[in-house]
Amino acid sequence: MEPGEIHALLGENGAGKSTLMNVLYGLYQPDEGEILVDGEPLKLRGPSDAISAGIGMVHQHFMLVPVFTVTENIMLGAERTRGGLAGFLDRRRARREVVEVSERYGLRVDPDAVIEDLPVGIQQRVEIVKALTRDVDLLILDEPTAVLTPQETEELLTVMRSLKAAGKSIVFITHKLGEVKAIADRITVIRRGKTVGTASPEASRDELAALMVGRNVRLTVEKAAAKPGKPVLEVAGLVVDDDRQIRAVDGMDLTVHAGEVLGVAGVQGNGQTELIEAIMGLRPTLAGSVTLDGEQIDGWSTKRVLRAGVGYVPEDRSVDGLVKEFSVAENLVLDIYDRPPFAGGLALKRDAIAASAKERIEQFDVRTSSAAMPVGTLSGGNQQKVIVARELSRPLKLFIAAQPTRGVDVGSIEFIHSQVIHERDIGTAVLLVSSELDEVLGLADRVAVMYRGRIIGIVGPDTPREEIGLLMAGITPEAATEQAEARPATDGDAPTSEEEE
Amino acid sequence: MSTMAVPDVAVAAVDQGFWTRNRKVGLVLLVLGLLAAVLFGALATDQQARFTLSEDAAGTALEINGTFGAILFGVIALAAGAALLAAVPKRWFLLVLGVGLVAFVLSFLCWQVSAAPAGQNFMPLVNIIRGTFILALPLIFGALAGVLCERSGVVNVAIEGQLLMGAFSGALFGSISGNVWVGLVAAAIGGAFISLLLAVFSIRYLVDQTVMGIVLNLLAVGVTGFLYERLMQTNAERYNSAPRFSNWEIPLLKDIPVLGPALFRSNIFLYLGLLLVLVIHIGLFRTRWGLRTRSVGEHPTAADTLGVRVLRVRYRNVLLAGVVAGIGGASYTLALYSFTKNMIGGKGFIALAALIFGRWNPTGALLAALFFGFADQLATYLGAINSVIPSQFLAMLPYLATILAVAGLVGRVRAPAADGKPYVKG
Numbered sequence: 001m002e003p004g005e006i007h008a009l010l011g012e013n014g015a016g017k018s019t020l021m022n023v024l025y026g027l028y029q030p031d032e033g034e035i036l037v038d039g040e041p042l043k044l045r046g047p048s049d050a051i052s053a054g055i056g057m058v059h060q061h062f063m064l065v066p067v068f069t070v071t072e073n074i075m076l077g078a079e080r081t082r083g084g085l086a087g088f089l090d091r092r093r094a095r096r097e098v099v100e101v102s103e104r105y106g107l108r109v110d111p112d113a114v115i116e117d118l119p120v121g122i123q124q125r126v127e128i129v130k131a132l133t134r135d136v137d138l139l140i141l142d143e144p145t146a147v148l149t150p151q152e153t154e155e156l157l158t159v160m161r162s163l164k165a166a167g168k169s170i171v172f173i174t175h176k177l178g179e180v181k182a183i184a185d186r187i188t189v190i191r192r193g194k195t196v197g198t199a200s201p202e203a204s205r206d207e208l209a210a211l212m213v214g215r216n217v218r219l220t221v222e223k224a225a226a227k228p229g230k231p232v233l234e235v236a237g238l239v240v241d242d243d244r245q246i247r248a249v250d251g252m253d254l255t256v257h258a259g260e261v262l263g264v265a266g267v268q269g270n271g272q273t274e275l276i277e278a279i280m281g282l283r284p285t286l287a288g289s290v291t292l293d294g295e296q297i298d299g300w301s302t303k304r305v306l307r308a309g310v311g312y313v314p315e316d317r318s319v320d321g322l323v324k325e326f327s328v329a330e331n332l333v334l335d336i337y338d339r340p341p342f343a344g345g346l347a348l349k350r351d352a353i354a355a356s357a358k359e360r361i362e363q364f365d366v367r368t369s370s371a372a373m374p375v376g377t378l379s380g381g382n383q384q385k386v387i388v389a390r391e392l393s394r395p396l397k398l399f400i401a402a403q404p405t406r407g408v409d410v411g412s413i414e415f416i417h418s419q420v421i422h423e424r425d426i427g428t429a430v431l432l433v434s435s436e437l438d439e440v441l442g443l444a445d446r447v448a449v450m451y452r453g454r455i456i457g458i459v460g461p462d463t464p465r466e467e468i469g470l471l472m473a474g475i476t477p478e479a480a481t482e483q484a485e486a487r488p489a490t491d492g493d494a495p496t497s498e499e500e501e
Numbered sequence: 502m503s504t505m506a507v508p509d510v511a512v513a514a515v516d517q518g519f520w521t522r523n524r525k526v527g528l529v530l531l532v533l534g535l536l537a538a539v540l541f542g543a544l545a546t547d548q549q550a551r552f553t554l555s556e557d558a559a560g561t562a563l564e565i566n567g568t569f570g571a572i573l574f575g576v577i578a579l580a581a582g583a584a585l586l587a588a589v590p591k592r593w594f595l596l597v598l599g600v601g602l603v604a605f606v607l608s609f610l611c612w613q614v615s616a617a618p619a620g621q622n623f624m625p626l627v628n629i630i631r632g633t634f635i636l637a638l639p640l641i642f643g644a645l646a647g648v649l650c651e652r653s654g655v656v657n658v659a660i661e662g663q664l665l666m667g668a669f670s671g672a673l674f675g676s677i678s679g680n681v682w683v684g685l686v687a688a689a690i691g692g693a694f695i696s697l698l699l700a701v702f703s704i705r706y707l708v709d710q711t712v713m714g715i716v717l718n719l720l721a722v723g724v725t726g727f728l729y730e731r732l733m734q735t736n737a738e739r740y741n742s743a744p745r746f747s748n749w750e751i752p753l754l755k756d757i758p759v760l761g762p763a764l765f766r767s768n769i770f771l772y773l774g775l776l777l778v779l780v781i782h783i784g785l786f787r788t789r790w791g792l793r794t795r796s797v798g799e800h801p802t803a804a805d806t807l808g809v810r811v812l813r814v815r816y817r818n819v820l821l822a823g824v825v826a827g828i829g830g831a832s833y834t835l836a837l838y839s840f841t842k843n844m845i846g847g848k849g850f851i852a853l854a855a856l857i858f859g860r861w862n863p864t865g866a867l868l869a870a871l872f873f874g875f876a877d878q879l880a881t882y883l884g885a886i887n888s889v890i891p892s893q894f895l896a897m898l899p900y901l902a903t904i905l906a907v908a909g910l911v912g913r914v915r916a917p918a919a920d921g922k923p924y925v926k927g
Contacts, residue, residue, distance in 0.1 A: 027805070027806065047805065047807065051807075051808055063807070065795075065799045065800040065803055066799070068799070076793070076807050077804070077807025078807070078808075079789040079793075081788075086784075086788055087790055089789060089792060130807075
């Protein structure tokens with residue numbers, strides 16, 4: 001790393017990017033090898049060593065105490081005290097420092113706000129301020145854009161440029177090629193824990209992708225035009241609360257036709273999770289109706305919904321999708337274990353389960369040494385294939401896939417995508433929810449953008465990303481044109497002249 | 502984490518309907534006030550209800566006609582309920598609720614005192630207040646031990662065991678040495694010993710903290726019971742006759758009417774307990790130690806990434822909790838009674854309830870402990886004046902109140918987020 005450089009660390013999920021950075025931040029201990037800072041080997045026993053060596057990190061999952069204020073979070077671990085044994089906190093001074101740093105780098109935060117009341121983008125800003133108050137020279141950003149809208153991402157890139165101008169080095173971990181090309185000075189590509197190459201930002205997307213996965217991959221999904229049939233899923237006026245009794249889905253209407261993929265795009269936390277859970281009978285609906293093939297299914301038990309011909313890939317496979325300790329074979333029949341041919345009388349028919357498992361492991365390319373392995377020992381991609389295999393083995397009317405490729409390697413992504421398209425082509429209605437805009441645009445025949453519990457717009461998959469990004473931020477095209485006229489380019493305040501110094 | 506992204510605008514937009522929590526509480530208070538005014542008013546007699554400012558019937562007293570008082574205070578409670586129902590501003594909520602509840606209790610007392618047998622229709626306030634604090638004292642220490650532990654993320658169900666071990670070792674070493682201070686230190690160490698076991702097994706070996714706490718309580722009962730029979734019963738003279746702290750009068754404060762004789766002519770434990778509430782409250786919210794403790798109890802991973810040593814903070818707090826509870830145990834054996842088998846008798850669990858009722862806050866825990874202590878004291882008093890209300894019924898009420906409180910009727914009760922969750926790196 002050079003001073004004042006933005007170095008992108010590019011790699012697939014599970015390639016070892018985050019692990020490497022956690023070692024650099026002192027959270028994990030290296031088994032072998034050493035870290036050099038200014039030519040000196042550095043021994044990190046914990047994060048406090050890393051901080052004093054000038055290394056700061058913004059974690060993928062924010063490291064903020066939700067019930068603390070911004071100031072409290074920022075001063076934690078490096079508290080300003082009024083001296084003396086008791087260690088009384090000097091809140092006023094800490095607060096002043098927060099204000100100072102946030103003004104110096106243009107990172108506006110309210111020092112007295114409580115974290116849990118802040119939107120994700122602001123929380124991330126707090127994380128960056130937290131690192132900056134510790135006088136770091138090297139800032140590690142671990143997948144910082146995963147939870148941001150395209151506009152917030154743009155803001156973040158601006159912030160990164162101004163940090164660079166101030167002489168800070170930044171390690172930018174991501175698997176999104178576009179962002180890398182937009183901002184990085186140098187790119188290191190990692191695959192399976194090894195550096196496989198460095199590249200300059202001038203390299204083409206295809207080159208970078210090839211380095212990342214080790215072979216040429218299709219970035220787009222090949223598919224024929226959809227032949228939408230009759231409506232299968234109809235959601236009307238649906239109202240659902242989240243776990244905290246706060247309205248998450250707020251009067252939502254949505255129709256999915258047979259033989260089409262409807263993609264739901266949106267920033268996480270705009271009610272996507274609650275919508276899917278309500279359709280699946282996992283969460284009570286407060287108002288509105290859900291109909292499947294003309295039959296009202298809201299209020300049904302989940303089992304009944306599944307039996308009615310709904311396939312479901314939950315967004316968090318380790319919590320809702322699989323029983324990790326159970327074998328692959330058992331996980332493959334979790335939905336129909338109590339029916340023939342897998343059950344007879346009170347007993348499970350082990351032979352039938354094993355035989356069907358073998359068949360499906362082959363059909364869905366699940367890489368496991370045996371069907372008897374606990375499913376938790378498989379890689380993320382193969383675990384996901386087990387779920388897809390299970391859900392697609394029943395005759396379906398509706399297939400719901402929530403974040404179907406989260407934390408999955410590129411090879412498996414391709415396979416899962418082709419399965420989704422295949423399911424569409426045999427006439428199933430597909431409802432796809434994903435926080436990866438690329439995935440939604442690649443698979444969907446229609447894109448519904450969800451914002452604060454409602455569909456704010458339905459557009460075609462060839463709509464420009466910018467327009468969808470604005471929709472994700474709650475700005476409809478009409479409002480956007482008005483705003484564009486009223487707003488002189490605020491994004492342009494990154495001092496380009498200073499960058500050249 | 503993902504649900505936290507809901508913008509606050511959405512929160513504000515949530516329509517709670519007419520029946521907000523405040524209104525529900527107001528309705529309950531209104532009904533209670535009505536009950537008090539009508540029922541207590543009808544049952545009260547025309548005798549004067551006297552609340553004497555001393556330890557007996559003598560001296561100045563606040564007097565009120567029984568029927569009039571019961572109805573008056575009932576109506577006040579009713580008015581407070583009506584005010585809540587009419588939606589007073591949020592910051593007035595606790596004050597109005599407090600006034601209403603106190604008025605309800607006063608209405609009840611007017612009935613009880615005026616209906617007591619002739620010659621007994623007085624209530625000595627000094628005795629009542631002193632008794633309340635004495636009965637609350639082990640709860641205060643126990644609940645503070647809970648605060649220290651749970652704010653750092655370790656569930657402390659072992660308060661009972663810590664109190665018992667403190668009481669036992671205080672008695673034993675106090676007797677052997679013949680010195681109260683040695684006894685006090687030994688009590689602290691005894692409590693810390695139970696804490697050490699809790700810390701090692703729950704922090705290091707990741708044993709379920711609740712299960713571990715229960716096991717430790719049983720262990721403390723077993724060990725102290727065994728040694729009590731073997732040592733103390735065979736040679737009570739030598740092993741179970743600890744010297745006791747005498748009462749210290751605090752200059753000036755002791756002359757305050759009512760409160761002076763009730764509180765400031767007491768033994769060291771009462772002063773220590775009140776002081777600890779203050780110290781822990783300030784420590785928790787105004788010092789570096791407190792900030793780190795709370796961060797470890799809420800989000801240990803975040804604390805770890807900032808260089809806070811999570812496990813060390815937890816060890817330290819759990820041990821401190823043992824020290825505090827151990828001293829609380831000694832408030833029995835170095836001030837009031839000699840040691841008897843299982844003498845804590847469940848107070849540790851009541852302290853746990855006080856901790857929750859007090860929302861993991863030292864001052865809240867103090868108020869909850871005093872509330873329990875008062876109910877306990879009132880039950881004793883009503884027994885003494887041959888009340889028609891069975892004292893056991895009254896003794897039950899605080900726990901009913903705790904259940905209602907924990908169920909969320911008096912505001913949202915939120916435990917530290919990482920309470921009970923062991924921290925494993927990576």
